[in-house]
Amino acid sequence: MHPSVVDRAQHGDTEAFESLAREAGGGLMGVAFRILRDPAAAEDAVQQTLVTAWRELPGLRDPERFDAWLYRILVRACTAEARRQGSRRSAVREVSPTALADTNAFGRIADVDELERGFRRLTPDQRAVVVLRYWRDLRQEEIAEVLDIPLGTVKSRLHHATAALRAALEAEARPAPIKERLA
Amino acid sequence: MTKRNLPGITEDELNETLHAWMDPGARSLSEPALARSMASVHATRQVPAWRTWRGMALALRTMRFAGITAAVVLIAAAALVLGTRSFRNPGVVGAPATTAAASPSPATVPTPSTPATSSPVVRATPAVTTEVLSGTVKATGATYDVRYAHVAGLADPAAAAAINKVLLDQADATVRDFTSGIGTDPQAGPDQPTVAQADFTVAYGSPDLLSLRITTYTMPSGAAHGSTVLTTYTFDAASGRRIGLVDLFLPGSGYMDALVTEARAQLRATLSDWVSDSAGADWLTTGTAPTADNYAAWAITPGGLEITFSQYQVAPYAAGMPVVTIPATHLAGLIDPTGPLTPIAAIPLPSVTVTLGIYSGRPDPAWTLTDVQVAALVGQLDSLPVATGTAPQDGLGYHGFTILVQRAGQPDQGLMAYRGAVSGPGDAPGTYRADAPRAIESALLDTGRPRLAAAEVAMVEADLARQ
Numbered sequence: 001m002h003p004s005v006v007d008r009a010q011h012g013d014t015e016a017f018e019s020l021a022r023e024a025g026g027g028l029m030g031v032a033f034r035i036l037r038d039p040a041a042a043e044d045a046v047q048q049t050l051v052t053a054w055r056e057l058p059g060l061r062d063p064e065r066f067d068a069w070l071y072r073i074l075v076r077a078c079t080a081e082a083r084r085q086g087s088r089r090s091a092v093r094e095v096s097p098t099a100l101a102d103t104n105a106f107g108r109i110a111d112v113d114e115l116e117r118g119f120r121r122l123t124p125d126q127r128a129v130v131v132l133r134y135w136r137d138l139r140q141e142e143i144a145e146v147l148d149i150p151l152g153t154v155k156s157r158l159h160h161a162t163a164a165l166r167a168a169l170e171a172e173a174r175p176a177p178i179k180e181r182l183a
Numbered sequence: 184m185t186k187r188n189l190p191g192i193t194e195d196e197l198n199e200t201l202h203a204w205m206d207p208g209a210r211s212l213s214e215p216a217l218a219r220s221m222a223s224v225h226a227t228r229q230v231p232a233w234r235t236w237r238g239m240a241l242a243l244r245t246m247r248f249a250g251i252t253a254a255v256v257l258i259a260a261a262a263l264v265l266g267t268r269s270f271r272n273p274g275v276v277g278a279p280a281t282t283a284a285a286s287p288s289p290a291t292v293p294t295p296s297t298p299a300t301s302s303p304v305v306r307a308t309p310a311v312t313t314e315v316l317s318g319t320v321k322a323t324g325a326t327y328d329v330r331y332a333h334v335a336g337l338a339d340p341a342a343a344a345a346i347n348k349v350l351l352d353q354a355d356a357t358v359r360d361f362t363s364g365i366g367t368d369p370q371a372g373p374d375q376p377t378v379a380q381a382d383f384t385v386a387y388g389s390p391d392l393l394s395l396r397i398t399t400y401t402m403p404s405g406a407a408h409g410s411t412v413l414t415t416y417t418f419d420a421a422s423g424r425r426i427g428l429v430d431l432f433l434p435g436s437g438y439m440d441a442l443v444t445e446a447r448a449q450l451r452a453t454l455s456d457w458v459s460d461s462a463g464a465d466w467l468t469t470g471t472a473p474t475a476d477n478y479a480a481w482a483i484t485p486g487g488l489e490i491t492f493s494q495y496q497v498a499p500y501a502a503g504m505p506v507v508t509i510p511a512t513h514l515a516g517l518i519d520p521t522g523p524l525t526p527i528a529a530i531p532l533p534s535v536t537v538t539l540g541i542y543s544g545r546p547d548p549a550w551t552l553t554d555v556q557v558a559a560l561v562g563q564l565d566s567l568p569v570a571t572g573t574a575p576q577d578g579l580g581y582h583g584f585t586i587l588v589q590r591a592g593q594p595d596q597g598l599m600a601y602r603g604a605v606s607g608p609g610d611a612p613g614t615y616r617a618d619a620p621r622a623i624e625s626a627l628l629d630t631g632r633p634r635l636a637a638a639e640v641a642m643v644e645a646d647l648a649r650q
Contacts, residue, residue, distance in 0.1 A: 025212030043216045044499045050220040135205040
């Protein structure tokens with residue numbers, strides 16, 4: 001993300017902004033989809049993000065931090081979208097067919113369905129932290145900057161989220177009770 | 184060294200698992216989505232830096248230093264909050280069109296909006312039949328199925344010919360755009376077919392007036408969701424001339440302001456989930472601003488003036504294509520006395536009481552609709568296609584909505600809406616009105632939500648989810 005392009009966009013250059021949007025679009029969709037688990041909702045969130053970013057871009061003081069700023073807007077849009085989904089939607093969600101097919105990638109412990117269910121039980125804030133950590137490969141300090149929250153909050157959310165996902169996987173991997181095994 | 188945290192799953196294994204689960208399947212922002220976003224960007228004004236919170240904070244520090252009073256700060260803050268912030272999203276994508284096999288034949292089905300006597304609406308004319316243009320783009324396998332209206336039975340055959348030419352041109356253009364555009368997408372294949380469908384409903388039909396809604400749906404290969412466009416046509420059935428929105432009102436009446444006020448009031452109520460924050464409120468305000476484009480998809484129904492807003496126009500995709508129906512009586516004083524809305528405004532809307540059939544042995548919940556709700560219901564009922572067969576019977580638990588329609592000086596009329604069928608004593612034998620999306624039941628449930636218990640709502644929602 002070249003700072004001069006951000007600077008041009010800040011001064012109303014829509015072509016410059018389109019090149020920024022094109023460059024960031026894939027990453028934004030990746031994060032939004034992984035948080036929301038619904039391609040249409042993800043697209044809505046990204047669209048909302050781009051429009052909000054354009055509108056408020058003149059207020060960004062440091063063009064070097066455009067990426068972090070953009071993802072902060074995205075996570076807020078995803079949180080709002082998830083809230084709306086919760087109150088309105090009961091649509092069928094998409095589960096990555098690649099993930100379902102490639103179960104070997106998860107070794108002996110993985111069960112995609114359990115992970116999917118466990119992930120859906122997380123709050124949108126927790127999901128965002130998990131996605132930024134495990135998909136964007138951001139360090140905890142970087143996550144704190146992106147989300148504009150204290151480092152301790154990042155650690156706490158990550159801890160609770162991974163504990164919940166671990167519990168989901170453990171439940172699946174746990175041997176059946178003796179009575180069931182004997183039956 | 185592997186860090187073991189719990190029996191069975193190590194910390195490293197958990198990390199590896201989460202990375203692997205997150206990794207598959209790169210996502211990209213589709214070109215149509217990017218184009219829609221940029222269309223919104225082009226329609227959105229940037230907030231000047233001094234009006235952002237950061238700019239305000241800087242200004243505040245400066246003002247403090249300069250000793251400027253807090254009153255000035257408050258005025259500036261008010262300017263920030265109240266200043267115009269445009270948030271327009273004019274895309275037109277949406278859910279698939281509901282397709283009906285045949286055009287509605289309301290001649291055989293009296294509706295609550297159509298009194299047996301004194302109505303100017305003679306349902307036998309014009310006769311509207313369905314024509315179809317369908318085919319496949321050989322190179323890609325993309326298919327199209329465009330159903331359009333053909334009008335006959337008007338007093339002046341030249342008027343019918345003029346109307347039919349407009350409707351055929353619209354259908355031809357839909358096919359031409361599709362076969363020369365996304366229908367040639369080389370990615371299209373049997374797994375992700377590219378399709379175009381169009382269908383229509385009659386919003387109002389009389390010897391003097393014909394109002395049609397045409398829904399065109401396209402699904403490009405690989406898109407997250409398809410695109411729906413609603414186009415409306417209203418014709419003077421006597422001359423074949425297309426009627427514009429402006430033709431409904433008196434010159435200089437300021438009708439647009441009235442439409443904006445009515446539309447915003449209704450949308451704020453029905454889209455409350457989406458307009459609760461400032462961005463959502465801005466979105467709605469911009470999408471309902473008094474421009475001809477924003478109110479282009481209008482139709483006349485027996486309930487009044489129906490305006491449909493496209494996907495993304497006033498709210499996100501998930502909100503669908505919101506519809507408002509403004510009772511003609513709300514526009515009294517503005518409408519042209521010689522125009523097509525006048526006879527509709529002359530017929531008072533009926534009183535409608537809805538009863539939710541859900542209990543056995545105790546009273547079912549019942550409520551009376553507002554005039555806006557009645558106007559919308561009347562328009563919906565009038566557009567339902569007639570189906571042959573037997574309407575579904577009552578079941579245990581939720582067993583349908585009873586709609587009691589009462590008009591002064593006329594016998595009461597009762598209708599039943601249940602499992603996608605609307606039936607009543609006025610139906611021809613062996614027929615009912617089909618409502619496959621169960622839109623009538625959903626709309627009636629929405630009107631009752633403020634009065635119904637959560638368990639009652641949940642029971643109906645569970646049944647509606649079976650569609």
